[in-house]
Every structure is written in structure tokens, then in C-alpha cells.
Amino acid sequence: DTGVSQDPRHKITKRGQNVTFRCDPISEHNRLYWYRQTLGQGPEFLTYFQNEAQLEKSRLLSDRFSAERPKGSFSTLEIQRTEQGDSAMYLCASSLASSYNEQFFGPGTRLTVL
Amino acid sequence: DQQVKQNSPSLSVQEGRISILNCDYTNSMFDYFLWYKKYPAEGPTFLISISSIKDKNEDGRFTVFLNKSAKHLSLHIVPSQPGDSAVYFCAAGTSGTYKYIFGTGTRLKVLA
Numbered sequence: 001d002t003g004v005s006q007d008p009r010h011k012i013t014k015r016g017q018n019v020t021f022r023c024d025p026i027s028e029h030n031r032l033y034w035y036r037q038t039l040g041q042g043p044e045f046l047t048y049f050q051n052e053a054q055l056e057k058s059r060l061l062s063d064r065f066s067a068e069r070p071k072g073s074f075s076t077l078e079i080q081r082t083e084q085g086d087s088a089m090y091l092c093a094s095s096l097a098s099s100y101n102e103q104f105f106g107p108g109t110r111l112t113v114l
Numbered sequence: 115d116q117q118v119k120q121n122s123p124s125l126s127v128q129e130g131r132i133s134i135l136n137c138d139y140t141n142s143m144f145d146y147f148l149w150y151k152k153y154p155a156e157g158p159t160f161l162i163s164i165s166s167i168k169d170k171n172e173d174g175r176f177t178v179f180l181n182k183s184a185k186h187l188s189l190h191i192v193p194s195q196p197g198d199s200a201v202y203f204c205a206a207g208t209s210g211t212y213k214y215i216f217g218t219g220t221r222l223k224v225l226a
Contacts, residue, residue, distance in 0.1 A: 004157070033212070033213065041219075042219055043158065044216070050212070091158070102163060103160070105150075105157030105158045108157050
């Protein structure tokens with residue numbers, strides 16, 4: 001399978017704990033995106049990488065959130081001191097760098113904060 | 115401020131008939147639009163896109179229509195099949211953008 005993969009698929013944690021999610025994009029894609037989706041909403045943009053450079057962070061991404069993409073390959077999204085409001089589906093997508101780019105999504109990581 | 119709106123949360127259609135899903139946007143700078151389909155427990159899957167230089171794009175059973183003056187786009191599925199039952203999201207962005215703004219989705223149910 002050469003699509004976007006995410007790990008873990010599900011994560012249940014207690015409030016105040018730290019969690020880290022991983023995304024492996026399609027190998028030839030140099031753009032990688034993180035989105036968050038809550039119930040009844042569409043995906044909301046969180047942040048974006050071109051190769052290893054993080055080029056934009058949404059205001060939704062508070063100081064407790066950090067994302068990295070070392071070496072321009074896989075990416076990690078860490079949430080520190082989780083809150084119940086962080087419960088959501090976290091989606092990763094990747095694309096080629098072109099003017100019109102279709103983003104290909106992974107299956108997502110569903111986070112539940114108790 | 116919801117820049118991309120899908121005002122119908124759900125739609126039911128008989129198998130073989132046409133499904134029409136609608137999407138409105140407010141930002142006149144948007145010039146690229148996409149439709150994604152999402153099954154439960156899966157990520158969104160790209161369906162079809164259209165740039166603002168066109169008013170129609172067709173791919174098999176799927177056709178997207180764009181009305182720039184009305185800031186409205188629609189997805190037509192003909193004929194509808196039970197396997198088309200999913201949540202459909204429209205998304206919009208500007209050329210060269212690295213992020214898309216998604217609507218809230220329309221749940222399509224195709225009845226056998």
C-alpha cells in the first residue's frame with residue numbers, strides 16, 4: 001500500500017498527558033498537511049510542511065501543539081497536556097508541489113481525551 | 115466565518131437516479147475547488163476538482179459544475195449507486211495554496 005499512513009489509528013488518553021501521532025506521506029510527495037476534524041465539521045487546517053520546513057501554523061494550533069517533519073519524510077504531531085477539547089480526528093495529507101494539488105489523506109488518528 | 119458552506123446535512127436518493135450535492139462559498143479569491151468522499155473510519159478520498167477557468171468538469175459518473183457569479187458549485191452523480199453512500203465534502207482554495215477550506219459535509223444515502 002503506497003498511500004498515506006497514520007499511526008496509531010486510535011488513542012485514548014487522560015487529560016494532562018502528552019500524545020504523539022505519526023504520519024508517513026506518499027513517498028514522492030514533498031508537501032504534508034495536518035488537519036483536525038470534529039464531529040459534524042469538515043477537516044480544519046492545522047499546519048503545513050514543504051519538505052522539512054513548516055511554513056504555516058493555524059491559530060487553532062496552540063502552544064501545546066508541535067509538529068515536525070525531520071528530513072522531509074514522515075511527520076509527527078505532538079500534543080502536550082491534553083485537554084478534553086483536543087478530542088478529535090487528526091488527519092494527515094500529502095501532495096505534490098504544484099499550483100493545483102490534490103491532497104491525499106490518510107485514515108486519521110482518533111484521539112479521545114478522558 | 116464559514117467561507118465554504120454545505121447547507122444540506124443529508125440527502126437520500128433512489129439507486130439509479132441523480133444525486134445533486136451543493137456547496138456555496140463566500141471568498142471570491144477561491145479559484146480551485148474539490149470534492150472529497152468520506153466513508154466511516156477512513157480519511158477523505160479525492161473525487162473530482164475544478165478550476166475557476168472552467169464551469170464544468172466530468173469524470174465518469176461524477177460531474178462538477180461551477181457558477182462563479184453565484185459562488186456556487188454542485189456535484190452531480192449519475193446514476194447513483196448504493197456504494198456512493200458516504201459523506202461528501204467540498205473544499206476550496208486559491209491557486210498555489212497549501213491549504214483548503216472544507217465545508218461541513220453532506221451525508222448521501224443511496225437507497226437500493
